[in-house]
Amino acid sequence: MPASVDLPSRTTVIERFKGQGGRIAAVLPIHYPRALFRAFGMLPIEVWGPPGVDKSTGDAHLQAYACSTVRAGLSFILSGAGEVADAILVPHTCDSLQALASVLLDFTKPHQMVLTLYVPKAERASDLEFLGKELRRVFGRLVELTGQRPTDAELHAAMDREQQADEVLARLLSERGKLGVGNREFYGVVRSREYLPAEEFASLARAALDKWAGAPLPKRTPILATGIMPEPMDVLDALDEAGLSIVADDFAGSGRRLYKASTAHDPFDRMAKTLLSGSPDPTRGCGIQPRIDHLVDLAKRTGARGALFYEIKFCEPEAFYVPLVTRGLQAAGVPCLAVEVDITDPMPDQLVTRIEAFAESLS
């Protein structure tokens, strides 16, 4: 077994950043401009739930069929756990997240600045123009909050750092099949992108790559995994125990955020082009066939022998695609297992049985 990678916790990173005079932005999923915040000396800390939160506070404000990511996210903010944040960004990823933004802006009104961001579904010139304006609007609000006004050069420099971090993340994911490490530890590093400064993540991920590249490969069946995120992370232990290794990543929080680099001269155009350049994503209303083609290609490139759809219950953008996309993958010879979880619940034993049965069917 290779030595573990030493990961700082979210709390440590936040305290350190604030101790150096920085500000914190709590960011809800999924697509948003990290660089824009960093250019203002703010560190975006992503709020994917989090799991383990008492979600009753948020439940009081939301419809029963809102997903657990949104319910836990709202509960987290309302419980005061997000007090450390100087601003809250809610991208309009889905109707439930839009509702969460409305609850914050119109009803509960936290003392922090609440920002929204509408990321368009398509990639037409009009979408890029619209997103450019959205980003300029957020820029203006951050000027109000911080009293700073980063130059174009500073915005480009921040984007360069994020691009470098994304390149290391892409390497980490593409070389996964050759790395001697279990799912749990691997995703500990991948998901540190949710809260580490880009330069720190890049350095830590490079060190992890070096460490794992020489370690013996565990004998596991390679699979593709998709969904919003591998949470609760106990699922990664269940996959390890069932002898399955995620070699192809299409999670919304990781594989779908490997943006293509843009060379646009204007920093807002560059940011907009980058944000719209990810792989086909249900949360951005992609076509069914492009999504099937992407996943089949990903499975073939990585040697994945099956695909796990690890979905959060009531996540509508994801759920609408699952029947047709799994059918497409199965037609292409990629067996699929689709499961649903509530991230605020402990992992059910039934889920372990399904994962084990899937592993048995692939062996």
Next chain:
Amino acid sequence: MANVVALGFDIGSSTAKLVGVTADGKLAFHRIEPTEPRIEDQATRMLAEARAALGGGALPVVATGYGRKLIPGADRAVTEITCHARGVWEAMGTPGTLVDVGGQDSKVIVVGAEGRVANFAMNDKCAAGTGRFLEVTAARLRIPIDEIGAVSLSTKKSVPISSTCTVFAESEIISLLAHGEHVENILHGLHRSLVSRLVAMVRGVQPRAPYMLSGGVARNGALRAFLAESLGSEVLVPAEPQLMGAYGAALLVRQG
């Protein structure tokens, strides 16, 4: 008794099933008991009794069911999904789509060549699509569980019952009884309700004919008839529908 060479042990939420197979894969021995809270003690006792009845020799065991990891001395633990597929393929001699209605969960398994699992679905943390749904409601109506199928088939009138939740369905039944609805019409509706959930799972796995039914509930004629009607196809039932998981487990001993 024929020469048993391997045992399959299926500890389900309602019953514990132990099966012995011969070298040519024939089901030659079985025991069924209600599952006890102390699974390890029950498994140890049942295995000792089986070995004594079969001549006292050590026999390899594959364990399955929700208690599969609690069977002392089992050579291997395999999920009930894999075991049911293997068992029903051997029993029926054909690939197809198996609907297994258990006490705690229901499964739809697309059985491929040689009894391999091609696809599967399970109900999600809810008793509404399981045998427990019928048990609870039959108890409320004070009709023995073995008779509810025949009672359901004795009428053509079906009272719609919510299939969302076993507890809510029970409340609904109380209201229907209070309004003077006949028991057989309620039972007819209950079976239709359970079948509607099963068919929804079947539709999600790209099924292939023939359809097969296993689990203790497979002996219920109404469930089988309504399932066949909804699927528009005959539903085959193996001779020992409750034993398919344990039978498959015993057969998997030979496959290593």
